[in-house]
Amino acid sequence: MDNLERKINQSMANLEQAITRLEEALSEDQSNSLIVDGTIQRFEFTIELYWKTLRRLLLSEGIETKTPKETLKPSYKAGWLQDEQAWLQMLKDRNETSHIYNEETANQILGNINSYFPEMLSTFKVLRKRYEDK
DSSP: OOHHHHHHHHHHHHHHHHHHHHHHHHTSOTTSHHHHHHHHHHHHHHHHHHHHHHHHHHHHTTOOOOSHHHHHHHHHHTTSOSOHHHHHHHHHHHHHHHHOOOHHHHHHHHHHHHHHHHHHHHHHHHHHHHHHTO
16 A cells, blocks of 8 residues: 555545534534534534545546645546535635634534535545545
């Protein structure tokens, strides 16, 4: 197993754990501001792991990308992402949560995270199947 394969294995394991943790947070009482904050934090972390995992998978296919947005297009083209617009919006929300914080924005993004989660989960299943079939 080469170094890139090891990194991909680790990325996939970390991503699976992050998705599980995000799912746990989404099942909690979302009227509690600590839960909202924690869920947003887990979302940020999961998105970060997603784009880095996608970047590594693309690299294994000979495609080099540097930024999260730059990574989405070839991932969508490869069939790993089903809804490119949703992923672009997830990146936008992730960037917004990192720089600006107010309760109204937090609650709106929390609602978005709830609607994004099925896409995130199905994308992980596609990636896992694709990677395991290699």
